[in-house]
Amino acid sequence: MTMLSGSDLAARMADLARTASAARSAADILDSVTAAAVELIPGVDTAGILLIRGSGHESVADTTEIPRQLDALQMTLNEGPCMQAALADTEIVTDDFRSETRWARYSPAVVDIGVLSGLSFKMFTGERTAGALNLFGFRPRTWNDNDIAIGGVLAAHATAAILAYQQGEQLRAALLTRDQIAQAKGIVMERYNVDDIRAFEMLRQLSQETNTKLFEVARKVIDTR
Known part of the structure; x- marks a missing residue:
C-alpha cells in the first residue's frame, strides 16, 4: 500500500464526502467508508461496521466476509473489541491478537481465523442502536497516531452521514x-x-x-x- 501524503489524504477525504453526499442510501455511505479505510490506512486488510440493536446485531459494509464472521463470534462469546467500542469505549487498539489478554476466548479464535491486528471506533448511530467501525489486519501492526486519527475521522464521517440520512428519511x-x-x-x-x-x-x-x-x-x- 502506498503511503498517502497530507494533500493526497485531504483530497481523498473530500472525494469521500462528495460520495456520501451523492449516495442514494445508507448502505452506499457505509460501503464508501469501509472501502476508504482499507485504502487510506496502511495495515488494514479488511473492514466492516457492526450495529447492535437490543439483543441482536447486524454486520454491514463488509469489504470481505471476515468482519461479519468476527462480529458473529463476538456476539456468541459476548466479548471482543468491536462490541466494546460500540457499547463503551471510543476506540480500541490491538497491535497483536497473539499477545492480547483483554478477550480470553475471542483473541485466540481471531488468530486461528488469520486476523492479527485491529482497530475499532465507536459510532454514535442512534438512541436504540450502537455501532462501531472495525478495521483488521492480517499481520501484527503497531498502529500509529496517524492511523488512529484517520480511523476516527472515518467513523465520525460515517456517523454524521448516517444521522443525516436518517433525518432525511x-x-x-x-x-x-x-x-x-x-x-x-x-x-x-x-x-x-x-x-x-x-x-x-x-x-x-x-x-x-x-x-x-x-x-x-x-x-x-x-x-x-
Whole structure:
C-alpha cells in the first residue's frame, strides 16, 4: 500500500464526502467508508461496521466476509473489541491478537481465523442502536497516531452521514404521512359532507377508539374509500 501524503489524504477525504453526499442510501455511505479505510490506512486488510440493536446485531459494509464472521463470534462469546467500542469505549487498539489478554476466548479464535491486528471506533448511530467501525489486519501492526486519527475521522464521517440520512428519511416519512392524512380528510369531507375541522376530528376519534395510529387510519380510508 502506498503511503498517502497530507494533500493526497485531504483530497481523498473530500472525494469521500462528495460520495456520501451523492449516495442514494445508507448502505452506499457505509460501503464508501469501509472501502476508504482499507485504502487510506496502511495495515488494514479488511473492514466492516457492526450495529447492535437490543439483543441482536447486524454486520454491514463488509469489504470481505471476515468482519461479519468476527462480529458473529463476538456476539456468541459476548466479548471482543468491536462490541466494546460500540457499547463503551471510543476506540480500541490491538497491535497483536497473539499477545492480547483483554478477550480470553475471542483473541485466540481471531488468530486461528488469520486476523492479527485491529482497530475499532465507536459510532454514535442512534438512541436504540450502537455501532462501531472495525478495521483488521492480517499481520501484527503497531498502529500509529496517524492511523488512529484517520480511523476516527472515518467513523465520525460515517456517523454524521448516517444521522443525516436518517433525518432525511424521517422527513420524507413525515411528509408522506401529512399527505395521506390530508387525502383521507378530503375523502371524509366529500363522503359525509363535513368541513375540514370535522373531518379531521372524525379521523382522530376513530384513531383513538380503535387504538390505531392516525396515519394508519388515513391509509385505510384511502385504500377503502
